[in-house]
Amino acid sequence: MTFALLAASLPGHATNLFEADSYQSLTADRRASKPGDVVTILIYENSSASNTADTSTNTNFALNGSISTLYAGNNKLQAGAGDNYGGRGQIQRTGRLLGQITATVASVESNGDLVIAGDQNININGEKTKIHLKGRVRPVDIAPNNTVLSNRLADAQIDYTGDGFITDRSRPGLIPRFFAWLGLW
Numbered sequence: 001m002t003f004a005l006l007a008a009s010l011p012g013h014a015t016n017l018f019e020a021d022s023y024q025s026l027t028a029d030r031r032a033s034k035p036g037d038v039v040t041i042l043i044y045e046n047s048s049a050s051n052t053a054d055t056s057t058n059t060n061f062a063l064n065g066s067i068s069t070l071y072a073g074n075n076k077l078q079a080g081a082g083d084n085y086g087g088r089g090q091i092q093r094t095g096r097l098l099g100q101i102t103a104t105v106a107s108v109e110s111n112g113d114l115v116i117a118g119d120q121n122i123n124i125n126g127e128k129t130k131i132h133l134k135g136r137v138r139p140v141d142i143a144p145n146n147t148v149l150s151n152r153l154a155d156a157q158i159d160y161t162g163d164g165f166i167t168d169r170s171r172p173g174l175i176p177r178f179f180a181w182l183g184l185w
Contacts, residue, residue, distance in 0.1 A: 031139065032139075037104070038146075041148055043097055043131075045095070045158065101131050114136065114139060117133065118134075119131070128162065128163045131160050132159040133156075134156070135155050137152060
């Protein structure tokens with residue numbers, strides 16, 4: 001009992017449970033705002049490019065002349081040359097990428113922009129897919145549910161790569177690649 005009275009009479013060391021740097025109230029905004037926070041990026045990239053070229057040339061050259069003599073009458077000489085060329089070319093390319101990745105805030109720029117980066121690795125039956133994302137986002141572009149569309153990222157780098165049996169079979173073989181390297185394919 002004396003031990004309990006002695007312990008109660010000693011001065012205690014009080015610690016502060018409130019830290020101003022990391023305090024967030026229960027009703028605070030849960031959007032990413034500082035290094036280490038996470039934000040979900042909704043990848044919706046749709047790109048399309050088209051290029052069409054029409055070329056036509058028409059070149060004509062003509063030489064006409066006539067000679068008149070007393071005995072032979074009128075003799076005419078004509079020579080001509082011409083060239084016509086028409087060509088047309090068209091290139092079309094489209095690409096679409098849909099995905100979702102959660103990235104980490106790496107740092108905060110002096111203007112308040114968040115520098116984010118994230119990786120996602122998926123392995124399904126030996127077919128490996130990797131998504132790597134990097135960019136900057138303004139805090140105002142982050143939705144209340146802590147998501148941001150990929151088209152709101154500045155300096156965005158989105159890499160989508162795959163490796164596995166199916167990916168290997170979709171690549172050209174050694175001979176077509178060799179001929180392409182020579183410029184013959």
